[in-house]
Each structure stands twice: as structure tokens, then as C-alpha cells.
Amino acid sequence: MKARIHITLKPGVLDPQGKAIEGALKGLGFDDAANVRQGKVIEMTLSETDENAARARVEEMCKKLLANPVMENYAIELSV
Amino acid sequence: MKARIHITLKPGVLDPQGKAIEGALKGLGFDDAANVRQGKVIEMTLSETDENAARARVEEMCKKLLANPVMENYAIELSV
Numbered sequence: 001m002k003a004r005i006h007i008t009l010k011p012g013v014l015d016p017q018g019k020a021i022e023g024a025l026k027g028l029g030f031d032d033a034a035n036v037r038q039g040k041v042i043e044m045t046l047s048e049t050d051e052n053a054a055r056a057r058v059e060e061m062c063k064k065l066l067a068n069p070v071m072e073n074y075a076i077e078l079s080v
Numbered sequence: 081m082k083a084r085i086h087i088t089l090k091p092g093v094l095d096p097q098g099k100a101i102e103g104a105l106k107g108l109g110f111d112d113a114a115n116v117r118q119g120k121v122i123e124m125t126l127s128e129t130d131e132n133a134a135r136a137r138v139e140e141m142c143k144k145l146l147a148n149p150v151m152e153n154y155a156i157e158l159s160v
Contacts, residue, residue, distance in 0.1 A: 006121055008121065008123070018122075021122065021145075021146070022124075024145055025141060025145060028141075028144055028145060030137070030140075030141055032126050032127040032128055032137065033124045033125070033126060033141070034124065034125045034126075034127070035123075035124060035125040036122065036123070036124040037122070037123045037124070038120060038121070038122050038123075039120070039121040039122075039123070040118060040119070040120065040121065041086055041088070041118070041119045041120065041121045042098075042101065042116065042117070042118050042119075043088070043115075043116070043117045043118075043119070044102075044113045044114065044115060044116045044117070045113070045114045045115045046112050046113060046114075047112040047114070048112055057110070057112065060110075061105060061108075061110055061113065064108055065101075065104055065105060065108060066101070
């Protein structure tokens, strides 16, 4: 089973990396881009084949290591 | 219009960050995670309302700034 985890900063948290990208885009003439935010995406293969078990497993990984629940949100997508 | 861009390393490219995450997961007892890869996700709001025009615009941003087409793949998702 394949898992894809999106980790993004919570809405209120300042995102300097996103701001830097936005500034660079504007410098290149892309004035129409606003509210640029950067996050992470982590992809992995799991040996688990049951979807619910796999989701619980990935959720545990997020809580223990992958995401910082104080500042970040995460979303898990599973596919076969 | 909102755009979400996934930027991932091409399959053959070594991903030390992904390897580090995989090692840390194994250290925590998550032995079932394999082929861990880390990428970036960039979210932005565009003033463009036409989907095709917005896609072309974001594609141009990816080629000029956001992704390195030699080493990275990118995928664009648009939503209203």
C-alpha cells in the first residue's frame, strides 16, 4: 500500500519560505500569485495491506515523527 | 483560483532526506515503511479565473522558478 502525506503549516503560522517564493515570483513578473505557502509531501510504501490499519499506522508516524502537531496540519492519502 | 503544486524528485535521483526519514522511522519501530521520498508542495491563490490559463501560468512558474526540471517532476492541481 502506498501512502502520501501532506504536511502544511497551520493557517496562522508565518511561512517565510512561502513568502520568499512569492517575492521571487513577483520579481519574475508573476504578480498574480498570492498567499504562497510551502509544505512537505512524504511518500512511502507500506507492507500493510489493510487500509484502516495502514491509515492508523501512518497517523502514528505523523504524530511521533513526521509532523509537528503544534504548528502543522497533515493529510494522509492511501492508494494500492 | 487555487493551485497546489507537488514537486518530487525523479525516481532515479537519490533522496537523502527521504532516507533520513526512513532511518528515523525504523529507529522508532516503524519497520514497515519503505521507499520513503520527500518532496515539496506549494500552494497559492491566483487571480486568473480560467482554468486553462491558470494551468499555463503555473506551468511557466514551475519551469522558471519552482522546480528543477532536470531532477524534479511536478504536478499541478487546480481548484476554485
